[in-house]
Amino acid sequence: MYGLIPLPAELIERPGSLRLESIGAAGAPAGLEAEAAVLNAWLARAKAAAGVASAEGANRDGGADRSDGAIAPLGLSLDAALGGPEAYRLSISSDGVSIAAASPAGLVRAGATLYQLALSHPDALPCVEIRDEPRFAWRGFMIDAARSFYRVEFLERLIDLAAMHKLNVFHWHLSDDQAWRLELPGLPELAAMGSRRLDRRFNAVRYRTGSYSPEDVRRIVAYAAARHIEVIPEIDVPGHSTALLASHPELWCHGDHSDRLFQPEDRFGVFDGILCAGNEETFGLLDRVLDGLAEFFPSGYVHAGGDEVPKGAWLSCDRCRARMAAEGLRDEAGALDPERLQAYFMDRVSRSIAARDRRMIGWDEVVDGSCGKDVLVMAWRSHEHGYRAAQIGRAHV
Numbered sequence: 001m002y003g004l005i006p007l008p009a010e011l012i013e014r015p016g017s018l019r020l021e022s023i024g025a026a027g028a029p030a031g032l033e034a035e036a037a038v039l040n041a042w043l044a045r046a047k048a049a050a051g052v053a054s055a056e057g058a059n060r061d062g063g064a065d066r067s068d069g070a071i072a073p074l075g076l077s078l079d080a081a082l083g084g085p086e087a088y089r090l091s092i093s094s095d096g097v098s099i100a101a102a103s104p105a106g107l108v109r110a111g112a113t114l115y116q117l118a119l120s121h122p123d124a125l126p127c128v129e130i131r132d133e134p135r136f137a138w139r140g141f142m143i144d145a146a147r148s149f150y151r152v153e154f155l156e157r158l159i160d161l162a163a164m165h166k167l168n169v170f171h172w173h174l175s176d177d178q179a180w181r182l183e184l185p186g187l188p189e190l191a192a193m194g195s196r197r198l199d200r201r202f203n204a205v206r207y208r209t210g211s212y213s214p215e216d217v218r219r220i221v222a223y224a225a226a227r228h229i230e231v232i233p234e235i236d237v238p239g240h241s242t243a244l245l246a247s248h249p250e251l252w253c254h255g256d257h258s259d260r261l262f263q264p265e266d267r268f269g270v271f272d273g274i275l276c277a278g279n280e281e282t283f284g285l286l287d288r289v290l291d292g293l294a295e296f297f298p299s300g301y302v303h304a305g306g307d308e309v310p311k312g313a314w315l316s317c318d319r320c321r322a323r324m325a326a327e328g329l330r331d332e333a334g335a336l337d338p339e340r341l342q343a344y345f346m347d348r349v350s351r352s353i354a355a356r357d358r359r360m361i362g363w364d365e366v367v368d369g370s371c372g373k374d375v376l377v378m379a380w381r382s383h384e385h386g387y388r389a390a391q392i393g394r395a396h397v
């Protein structure tokens with residue numbers, strides 16, 4: 001309907017239309033400058049795509065290229081009575097455009113609707129009244145920047161397209177066996193060694209690199225925030241940690257009596273580069289990483305992974321065995337149980353995250369153990385794992 005994705009909750013057709021080039025830029029009510037800037041950028045882009053001049057430009061030239069010479073105002077206002085935080089009302093008449101929203105986020109959602117209408121109706125927008133509110137509070141997309149590095153400019157373009165489709169969560173997967181992408185003050189070795197991957201496509205020794213500086217992160221977070229998209233970082237532990245072990249091989253179970261060196265993997269798979277759960281230094285390093293995440297990401301969530309942990313190293317590690325014995329992590333038959341050690345590990349990480357006023361997200365393996373009530377579960381193996389998380393009372397995505 002009218003080229004709108006997703007469909008709005010309610011659309012009432014009115015007679016008439018409004019020429020795209022006559023729509024003026026939105027003025028910015030106090031405190032809504034960022035939202036107005038996003039709407040005006042979208043409007044300008046739609047006009048450029050349609051090949052029409054902006055109303056301001058035409059006005060300065062005396063309005064010669066417009067049929068009636070008048071600028072149709074684009075008005076923004078807030079009205080808490082409209083509903084949830086992203087609810088909005090968009091009215092297009094032949095006199096102008098009026099947007100009211102329950103919160104600044106709703107203004108951007110309405111702007112996305114206007115942008116889509118402008119792209120699908122490059123000559124004249126249909127006169128409509130749209131009332132809309134999302135059915136789902138969490139509308140996320142995930143980018144795996146560990147396996148493949150994406151430049152900040154590309155991420156901004158993607159975030160803009162996501163906002164155009166009213167998504168509101170950007171889940172940024174920043175570490176895996178194949179790379180550690182986040183530069184953290186005080187821990188420069190993590191990205192320096194973890195984001196440098198041998199490129200085996202060549203006979204010569206070549207590397208592929210790419211990491212995000214604190215400045216890159218601030219830029220992405222601010223760009224997303226202007227579009228009311230929350231940026232949630234993911235550092236995947238205790239499995240998928242080969243790239244972390246590249247700079248901290250001592251945190252591997254046999255790290256202190258082995259000369260094995262890790263480097264970021266150049267192929268897909270599940271690897272045995274996992275963190276020792278019996279070594280306190282593991283949790284010490286993760287605390288410092290979490291300090292950095294809390295500093296750079298304002299989101300109330302931190303994704304800590306928790307998926308695909310091959311636990312053989314834990315069973316053959318003296319420190320992990322001592323941890324399992326000391327904490328009583330045994331199965332029904334009384335044997336040391338690495339599944340429960342995983343639950344212990346993720347529980348400690350979730351408490352460290354909670355101590356920084358954030359909530360842990362974990363992949364659905366976290367419900368295999370006794371994950372805390374506050375953990376948000378992301379189902380990736382199947383929908384069934386999401387249902388299972390719901391059945392034991394965990395919030396899930």
Ligand SMILES: [Zn+2]
Nearest residue numbers: 253276317320
């Ligand atoms: Zn160990």
